Amino acid sequence: MERHTAQQNFEAVNLSNLISKVSDLKADGYRLVQICGVVLDDDTYEILYSFDKDHIMQNLRLDIAIDKDEVESITGIFWPAFIYENEIHDLFGVKFNHSALDYNGTFFKVSEETPWKPKK
């Protein structure tokens, strides 16, 4: 075991190839680490998917248009993704389609709807 800096592997994906990329990672033996939302600007979110294999992380970036794009759920590939997809839905207002466990906006009990969505 040697000391090194955590590798930074980021790859851009789009709405049409997200599922195939995630399926490929699962087939390669990766596990899901996390999914998070990032506000890039008033009109764009980045959804960052992180996976791990043998302590090396692989990240996928998905840029989506706020209030326009809907994202296909990856819960069919990684069931634990429901935790993150419901969180992103409740805080940012991103809609995930075909989720295996959709809380319909009740996962986080927030007093304000989608509090982390940019205010226009």
Place this chain on the structure above:
Amino acid sequence: MGKRTIVPFGPQHPVLPEPLHLDLVLEDETVVDVIPSIGYIHRGLEKLCETKDYNQMVYVIERICGICSFGHGWGASAAIEGAMGVEIPERAEYLRTILHELSRVHSHLLWLGLMADAFGFESLFNHCWRVRETVLDLFEKNTGGRVIFSICKPGGMRKDISNENLKEMVEVLNGLKAEIKEITDVFINDASVKNRMTGVGVLTKEEAVELCAVGPTVRGSGVAQDLRLAGDHGVYHELGFEPVVEEAGDCMARTIVRIRELLQSIELIEKAVAKIPDGPVDCKVPKTVDGEFATRLEQPRGEAFYYAKGAGSKFLKRMRVRTPTNINIPALVKMLGGSDLADVPILALTIDPCISCTER
């Protein structure tokens, strides 16, 4: 199929002080389905970080959790240092490793106490927490805090710990070993404890991997997954670290993993104190954060993820923390299926849940 009943468990429950809610679907006394709910204590700390500069932000991050506060401060600092391209002095890496392992000792002692309390073994609970007090005294003496230390910062450490104090820390911890062994022997050998934990809540190796479990939860199912092996942070590569793994996958296996890790952490501290070099404990860092960095740390409860994205100023555009309980909830749901209603509190405790961490 018998008549099904839904029993709500939490968010307030005598055994579990964490606001986790479970809808337990029962057939007689057997759990056949579980729907987990969280969201009662979301504090928006990640969003709050965007309004603080990168130095102030670490104080916020530490308050995600009172048990793993040091690790959160370290993880956030490491993510910012990565985004800045800064390498901290070797002595600071050693000090971070020592304090992180000391946090693991106090976290596992706290958890063992809670576990004993959950199955009604009050005296065992008191002994675990009595020993933990000595560890908290060590934190107070060396950092000034018992819960929140604020000693970690981007660029290193805010203050040094003298070599004399570090040697005294090792002496105190070595003095605790006999007491820890006496306490943990009860967990391993007592018939009533074994009855409650052996063969209960089995999570197979395949299930643990499929459900992306982390920490003692996955290592208790025979998977050698531990971020300390990655060598990204700290000095574990110089201490001969090997992860603790148990094969049975039940409540007892997850408990034994934590017991062995408790003693392993004391040994790691001893080795680190013997090797720590003299030198500075911090370095100059840029005034602004421009890049981004994703990294992870092995917290006492398991892998935690930190992502910092700079905004070209002293503020961050995004600080993301994914804590271990987030990703262990699906494994908990799996463990609960087929369990007895009376075992639910103990099963929930074996993932060492921290909902404050989970919701941030």
